[in-house]
Amino acid sequence: AQSVAQPEDQVNVAEGNPLTVKCTYSVSGNPYLFWYVQYPNRGLQFLLKYITGDNLVKGSYGFEAEFNKSQTSFHLKKPSALVSDSALYFCAVRDLGYGGSQGNLIFGKGTKLSVKP
Amino acid sequence: DAGVIQSPRHEVTEMGQEVTLRCKPISGHDYLFWYRQTMMRGLELLIYFNNNVPIDDSGMPEDRFSAKMPNASFSTLKIQPSEPRDSAVYFCASSPYEARTEAFFGQGTRLTVV
Numbered sequence: 001a002q003s004v005a006q007p008e009d010q011v012n013v014a015e016g017n018p019l020t021v022k023c024t025y026s027v028s029g030n031p032y033l034f035w036y037v038q039y040p041n042r043g044l045q046f047l048l049k050y051i052t053g054d055n056l057v058k059g060s061y062g063f064e065a066e067f068n069k070s071q072t073s074f075h076l077k078k079p080s081a082l083v084s085d086s087a088l089y090f091c092a093v094r095d096l097g098y099g100g101s102q103g104n105l106i107f108g109k110g111t112k113l114s115v116k117p
Numbered sequence: 118d119a120g121v122i123q124s125p126r127h128e129v130t131e132m133g134q135e136v137t138l139r140c141k142p143i144s145g146h147d148y149l150f151w152y153r154q155t156m157m158r159g160l161e162l163l164i165y166f167n168n169n170v171p172i173d174d175s176g177m178p179e180d181r182f183s184a185k186m187p188n189a190s191f192s193t194l195k196i197q198p199s200e201p202r203d204s205a206v207y208f209c210a211s212s213p214y215e216a217r218t219e220a221f222f223g224q225g226t227r228l229t230v231v
């Protein structure tokens with residue numbers, strides 16, 4: 001079965017420093033991977049995705065993510081954090097299996113990012 | 118397109134009452150997902166549909182929960198009877214059939230059962 005793990009409940013970063021939010025996945029076959037962000041009292045917003053091709057994908061608000069097949073990871077990164085980046089971040093994988101679970105979108109438990117001035 | 122539309126945004130109800138949450142997906146999308154978010158359990162998938170057909174409802178907590186999708190533009194999540202532990206934010210999301218396309222989320226319904 002497909003799964004996603006976000007090993008950190010919270011990440012604390014000083015403004016201006018680089019940030020990394022970790023995600024590892026378990027899939028059969030090639031993964032379709034996504035990052036979403038949730039600001040307080042809002043729905044989830046799409047940030048970026050990896051489907052195929054270049055292992056470094058760029059997304060909204062200056063975020064990028066690096067796909068590493070050998071380590072089954074898809075870590076979210078930003079070179080210089082802003083206080084406004086403080087939010088809840090979710091990693092997700094799309095189930096490409098056949099039969100009953102095809103199309104399912106499976107989320108990690110989320111990582112709270114706190115950026116201090 | 119206005120995006121995924123959920124109603125109501127907030128619902129406060131008494132224990133034992135029936136609650137119905139509504140979702141209008143983005144036009145043309147084939148998949149519709151219902152999620153529940155709580156502090157304790159995070160984001161849980163309750164059920165999802167493909168072309169109006171329920172594919173996986175294994176996340177529905179118990180028989181008090183039911184979901185329907187009578188047509189491509191409307192879905193409901195019903196709780197009957199409601200209990201305080203059902204208090205959560207319920208999200209609806211939709212996506213096209215193509216799996217490489219991201220899902221789009223509604224703003225959520227904050228349900229409080231007192």
